[in-house]
Amino acid sequence: MFDLVTKNRLLVYIVLGLIILTFAFFGVDSYFQGAGQVNEVATIGDAPVTVQEFGQSLRQAQDLVRQQAQQQNAQQMNAYLNSPEFRRAVLDDLIQRRLLLGYAGMAGMSVSVDELRNEIMGVQAFYGEDGVFSVERYEQLLRAQNMTPAGFESQIEQDILLSRIRESVAGSAFIPESVVDRLVRLRGQEREVSQLLISPVDFRDKIEVTEEDARKYFEENASLFRIPERAKIEYLVLTPEIAAATVEVSEDELKRVYEERISEFQSAEERRASHILIAVGADASEEDQAAAKAKADELYQELQASPEQFGELARTHSQDPGSAEQGGDLGYFQRGFMVAEFENAAFSLKPGEISAPVRTQYGYHIIRIDEVKPIETTPFAKVRDQLLKELRENRVQDAYLQAAQTFSDMVYTEYDSLKPTAESLGLTVQASDWISPSGGGMNPLLNNPELLEAVFSGESLEEKRNTQAIEVQPNTMLSARVVEHAPPADVPFEDVSRDIIDFLNTERAVEMAKQEGEATLEKLTSGDRLENLKWSKPGIVTLQQRQGLHPEGVRAVFSANAKELPAYTGVSVDDGRYVIYRISTVRDVESVSPDDVQTASRQLSQMVEQEQFNAFVGRLRERSDVKVNEAAINPDQ
Numbered sequence: 001m002f003d004l005v006t007k008n009r010l011l012v013y014i015v016l017g018l019i020i021l022t023f024a025f026f027g028v029d030s031y032f033q034g035a036g037q038v039n040e041v042a043t044i045g046d047a048p049v050t051v052q053e054f055g056q057s058l059r060q061a062q063d064l065v066r067q068q069a070q071q072q073n074a075q076q077m078n079a080y081l082n083s084p085e086f087r088r089a090v091l092d093d094l095i096q097r098r099l100l101l102g103y104a105g106m107a108g109m110s111v112s113v114d115e116l117r118n119e120i121m122g123v124q125a126f127y128g129e130d131g132v133f134s135v136e137r138y139e140q141l142l143r144a145q146n147m148t149p150a151g152f153e154s155q156i157e158q159d160i161l162l163s164r165i166r167e168s169v170a171g172s173a174f175i176p177e178s179v180v181d182r183l184v185r186l187r188g189q190e191r192e193v194s195q196l197l198i199s200p201v202d203f204r205d206k207i208e209v210t211e212e213d214a215r216k217y218f219e220e221n222a223s224l225f226r227i228p229e230r231a232k233i234e235y236l237v238l239t240p241e242i243a244a245a246t247v248e249v250s251e252d253e254l255k256r257v258y259e260e261r262i263s264e265f266q267s268a269e270e271r272r273a274s275h276i277l278i279a280v281g282a283d284a285s286e287e288d289q290a291a292a293k294a295k296a297d298e299l300y301q302e303l304q305a306s307p308e309q310f311g312e313l314a315r316t317h318s319q320d321p322g323s324a325e326q327g328g329d330l331g332y333f334q335r336g337f338m339v340a341e342f343e344n345a346a347f348s349l350k351p352g353e354i355s356a357p358v359r360t361q362y363g364y365h366i367i368r369i370d371e372v373k374p375i376e377t378t379p380f381a382k383v384r385d386q387l388l389k390e391l392r393e394n395r396v397q398d399a400y401l402q403a404a405q406t407f408s409d410m411v412y413t414e415y416d417s418l419k420p421t422a423e424s425l426g427l428t429v430q431a432s433d434w435i436s437p438s439g440g441g442m443n444p445l446l447n448n449p450e451l452l453e454a455v456f457s458g459e460s461l462e463e464k465r466n467t468q469a470i471e472v473q474p475n476t477m478l479s480a481r482v483v484e485h486a487p488p489a490d491v492p493f494e495d496v497s498r499d500i501i502d503f504l505n506t507e508r509a510v511e512m513a514k515q516e517g518e519a520t521l522e523k524l525t526s527g528d529r530l531e532n533l534k535w536s537k538p539g540i541v542t543l544q545q546r547q548g549l550h551p552e553g554v555r556a557v558f559s560a561n562a563k564e565l566p567a568y569t570g571v572s573v574d575d576g577r578y579v580i581y582r583i584s585t586v587r588d589v590e591s592v593s594p595d596d597v598q599t600a601s602r603q604l605s606q607m608v609e610q611e612q613f614n615a616f617v618g619r620l621r622e623r624s625d626v627k628v629n630e631a632a633i634n635p636d637q
Helices: 003-007 009-023 051-068 074-081 084-106 113-121 135-144 149-170 177-188 200-206 211-220 240-246 251-260 286-305 307-317 340-346 380-413 419-425 449-455 458-463 493-525 551-559 594-623
Strands: 040-044 047-050 190-198 230-238 270-279 329-333 358-360 363-373 470-473 476-486 539-541 567-572 578-587 626-628
Touching: 040 051, 040 084, 047 051, 047 084, 051 074, 051 084, 051 449, 051 470, 084 149, 084 594, 084 626, 113 149, 135 149, 135 380, 149 594, 177 594, 190 493, 190 551, 200 493, 211 493, 230 240, 230 380, 230 419, 240 380, 251 380, 270 286, 270 307, 270 340, 286 307, 286 363, 329 363, 340 358, 340 363, 380 419, 380 476, 449 470, 449 476, 458 476, 493 567, 493 578, 551 567, 551 578
Parallel strands: none
Antiparallel strands: 040 047, 040 626, 190 539, 190 578, 230 476, 270 329, 270 363, 358 363, 470 476, 567 578
């Protein structure tokens, strides 16, 4: 996720030094100035992808990643979420969605009302305390997300269509067994490897960087050494956890809900029955029906006299092949499992009672109830905590939605201060350190693009108004006001000259290490015998057990042609070192297990399916004349 930060680590060190020593700022991006306004980030044929549409998608993607990676370093996370790579990925996804929905329309694909309803009914958040889908709660939750039911339903419909297209395009991948077998064997192959490390540190003494070199770099990269506009703010945060302080659920309420929903905590009554069936269809002749009824009546009379013969009579006369051999035993069943006429009779009898013949679509049944399992009710004490959790969660969400409305209204009407809103809702006014238009530093709540745009708007800076209430994360509302503002400023060369010299020294040392490594590798692969090389102790590695090898090194080792040994390969790794790998032994696996083959086949299928889908989207993109405005994607570059 953080490759961008890792690969530019040397430059980041310089910037961080400047930040800590001089400006107490956060993030390399804070040194960049914004560009002019644009209206479109891309066009798909004649249809534009607007800045607003892209901004909304970017915020949603950033919020989702923050939710899923809460343990990550906040500064690195902010750098990643605002990187050109992440922004481009969001735009590509937005373009892909447009292309696929256009394809669905051309292909005449649609979503039925039932499909849409079932999808929405599957969202548990829309259900009330009574366990029933609540239209009011549905609309309330959507309003909290600034969505209308029509907009939400349209989005769900689109998601169903996109899923259907992906399944139809990518669902036909075929992987030959020989390819799977080769992959499994390569995964299990062992290679004995030694490493030769060529470090930039060994070349630093050979490099001389002058102040003129540093000044030239400074002038050619002036944008790196410009502190952007910045501000200090005070702000309020509203979350469901804060709103929860006002929520109470009494014992009486819990008991009332328990009684209202008692059926949820009860097991259904079950009955075990036996029967004797004299089969006759509904379309049988009157003569056949009369004969069947007479036979049933005759058996019933016998049972009246000798009820203990029920099992024997069932084995002899019942025409239900599934139960006759068991003396007519049907086992246990609940209401709703038998046809109505049979069920009504069975549930009206007491254990041991035998019914008169009952007519159903299958014929005449003589029914005996053998056992009754009565309704069992789970005591209130056992479900109390579950009910409390459900009621509290629903009420906390309701309380939050109500508080969010008050929050939004008050920060707007009491626009010159956050204190009235804080006092009304029991919130605390918090203060930030310096933030810039590109980020709020270590506080993830202040890194929301919509918030930053509002903070650095003319209304906030010039009129000192509160920003509107902004959902900076799911279920997290925030409003801010500027308390101090500073315009952009240039960093004096004298403040950064030593850092630039150190950076250029390191950069040139890295390049010299790479050149030395590549030259050494070329000699080794040509068969030269080089003395005094400090190879590491050999170790056995596999694709899945790299034993400390750099990931790029593992890929290089297993991509190398090892027909003639020793074999050599080399790579530059992200700390600037150049590493040469000597492969001295190769051991192939003797056999592969069916489980390994199955796992590899599944993984390969997924990869091929993804490639098929990517190719399909690529063809759509080519035919649709997609054009991207790079300046609009990364306005700070």
